[in-house]
Amino acid sequence: MKASEQPALKAVVALIHVADVQRSIEFYQKLGFELGKEPQQNEQGIKTFAWLHRGRASQIMITLTGRPLNPGAQDVMFYLYVEDMPAYRRQLTARGVQVGEVTYPFWSPGGEFRVDDPDGWTWMVT
DSSP: OOGGGSOOOOOOOEEEEESOHHHHHHHHHHTTOEESSOOEEOTTSOEEEEEEEETTTEEEEEEEOSSOOOGGGOOOEEEEOOSOHHHHHHHHHHTTOOOOOOBOOTTOTTOBEEEEOTTSOEEEEO
8 A cells, every 4th residue: 555545644642641630730731731621530539531732733641540650760752842942941931840951952953951740751842
C-alpha cells in the first residue's frame, strides 16, 4: 500500500500517569491547557481521568496511577512548541511555575527550557 493510500493520522495524544489528577489539572492549566470535559471520578469522588487540550494540536490525557511514581526516572520527555518561547517562559514564571534556564542545543537554535510537572514528567518548551 502506498503512503498516499494509507489512512491519515489525525493526532498523537499522550496518556500520562499521575498521583493526583486534580493537582495535575491545575498544573497543566498553568501551562495553558484547558479541560475538554468534566473529569471522571470514582465512587469516592476522587478524580481519576481528565482530557486537556489547547485547540486541536495540543492534547494530553491524565489518569490516576495505581503504582508508585519515581519522579527521577520518568522515561518519556515531552516537547511543547510555542510561538514566543521567551514570552511564554515569563508567563509561566508569573504563574508560579518553576522553569529551567534557557539552553540552545543544535536541534533548538531558538532556545528551549525545561519544566517538570508535579509527578516528574519533563516538558521541554521551545
